[in-house]
Amino acid sequence: MKKILNNLLILSASLLLGSCSNKLDILPEGAVSESNFWRTSDDAVLGANAMYQPFDGEEFYxxxxxxxxxxxxxxxTGRINTNVDAIKNFSSTYYSSSYTVDQWNMRYSVIRRANDVIxxxxxxxxxxxLKNRxxxxxxxxxxxxxxxLAYNYGDSRAGLPIITRENNNDPNPTPRAANVDANYTYIESELKKAAKLLPMLAQLGTANYGRPHKVAAWGYLSKMYLYKKDYVNAEKYADSVINFGNRALLDNYGDVFKAANNYSSEYIWSAVSTAKGAAGWGSILPGVMLENKGWGKYNGWGYYQPTKELYDAYETGDTRxxxxxxxxxxxxxFFGVENTYSSVNSLSGYQFRKYMEPFSYASPVGSHxxxxxxxxxxxxxxxxLRYAEILLIKAEAALMQNKNADKEINLVRRRAGLENISNATMADLKKQRRCELAGEWADRHRDLVRWGDAQAVYAQPLHGFSGSVIWPSRTFNPAVHHVWAVPQKEIDRSNGIITQNQGW
Structure with a gap:
């Protein structure tokens, strides 16, 4: 991945391979044509590296x-913003807003580039x-x-358009699949092929850490099956990671969120990032979650602030x-100096801390x-996706099959400084997912939706540190809001071939 980052940082101005005006154009286009590309090993590597270029978009991760x-x-939401407030309130006005409108397009650009590689x-x-990798x-x-895409936009009534190697260059819009199960079947096939071809993490070599590896494919197969409610296979692939993946929990929960441990035993898959270059590369989430204006030292954005409901969810003694x-x-x-936390702009009075390690050093700009x-x-x-979530996927899949999940849940609890429990229930599992994975891409919202808990939870207001209401109760309609609205520009671009989700 270091080689990918170096190439992308060097070539970002030319957007890889040519003179494309749109950074999401599918390669090869522009100055490089089909007739003079995809001929050599170097072409193959450069073409594969291009799959990662959209990951630097601030809206991607x-x-x-x-x-x-x-x-x-x-x-x-840390600061008042009409567009994003509409998202949180499940308002039908949100789907034309700039913040989420490109999620669909960016991911399909990666898919189309992957199809070219294949x-x-x-x-x-x-x-x-190298070819297999x-x-x-x-x-x-x-x-x-x-x-x-599938778990955000697809349901039993309509899936996502499936762009394959065969129709990758078809200029005509592809309609949505009949249902999301069709997408899951396709995802299953893609990830199984990946698992067959990819090496183990240790075989990649440190220069290529951050590229996909076999255990990451197993991990996402497990999570996909969990979302599909195929609990037998969810457990099976979680077991593949647990038994054969050479993965383990770190002893100290806080160590998971240190850059030195980016590729620790807990790593499964991450948003590779760097501070190097004129503007860095990768996920901006740590800066987005930082206090707005960073107490005068850095341009934090002040978004995504914890609620009192989350803070109170932790048991006494939970080190997490x-x-x-x-x-x-x-x-x-912060910047090498001990500070006492207070905020001049946090709506809740809290801030997520788990991504703040890069800001802790003296003179971190340009290095951290x-x-x-x-x-x-x-x-x-x-x-x-990290090993703790794999353990909790295994536990949830076991509980849904009326099996005992104490071993996996207690591994997570003990690391948090909590005592073992016996005969763990789904309520125990839900608490551990919430407390272990808070503020992460594990997606608490999606958990509540798939558990059928969202309507009741969102009917309650949210509170800040002082105990005052900071977000009123919301109306969540499970028949509509279990998926997000298809971006309107995708519907328009397809001349209506791609349809909107019902109710939006």
Missing amino acids: GRGYMWFINASDDMV SKIPAISMDAT LMGEAYFLSGLMYFQ REVTILKPGDKFM ISSNGDHPTTDLNVPL
Whole structure:
């Protein structure tokens, strides 16, 4: 991944391979044509690297996608913003707003680039091991992008358009699949092919850490099956990670969120990020969650602030709470100086703490945090899927089959400084997912939706540190709001071939 980052930082001005005016154009286009590309091993590597270019977009893993997760009861929008308030309130006015409108397009751009890799690389005469790895990366990213699209936009009434190698260059719009199960079937196929071709993490070599590996494919297969409610296979692939993945919990929960441990035993898949270059590269989430204006030292954006409901969800003695949340009066390091936390603009009075390690150092700009506060990347890879979640997927799948899940739940509890429990229930599982994964891409909102809890939870107001109401109760209609609205520009672009989700 270091090689990918170096290439993308160097080539960002030319947007890779040519003179495309739109950074999301599918390669190869522009100055490089089909006739003179996809011929050599170097072409194959460069073509595969291009799949990652959209990951630097601030809306990809930094802000836009997080607005969907922000709908949960764990956090509130830090500053008044009409567009994003509409998202949190499930208002039909949100779907034309700028923050989430490109989620669909960005992920399909990765899918189309992955399809090119899968179509073109087999004919290239090159090292077989490298060829398999690059093909595996493409299958993995295709499956992952479809998964992130499917659970946000697809349901039993309409799935997502399936762009395959066969129709990748068809200029005609592709209609939506009949239902989301069709997408899950396709995702299953893509991720299984990825798992077959990809090496284990240790076989990648440190220079390629951050690229897909076999255990990441197993992990996302497990999570996909959980969402599909295929609990037998969810458990099966979680067991593959647990028994054969060489993964383990770190002893100290706080160590998970240190850049030095980006590729620790708990790592499964993360948003690779760097502070290097003119504006850094990767996820801007740590900067987005930082106090607005960063107490005068850095351009924090002041979004996604914890609620009192989240703070109070932790049991007495749970060490994860202090790692996860800053409350007024807490001590923390910022730019090499110990500070006492207070906020001049946090709606809730709290701030997420788990992504703040890069800001703790003296003179961190350029080494730990981006020199461009308008693109506040850091050297911390924001976790997207980690081993603790795999344990909790295994536990949930077991409970849904009326099996005992004490072993997995207690592994997570003990690391948090809590005592073992016996005969764990779904209520125990739900609490552990919330407290372990708060503020992460595990997606508390999606958990509440798939458990059938969203309507009741969102009917309650949210509170801040002082105990006052900071967000009123909301109306969540399970028949409509279980999926998000298809971006209107995608419907318009397809001349209505792509249809809106019912009720939006």
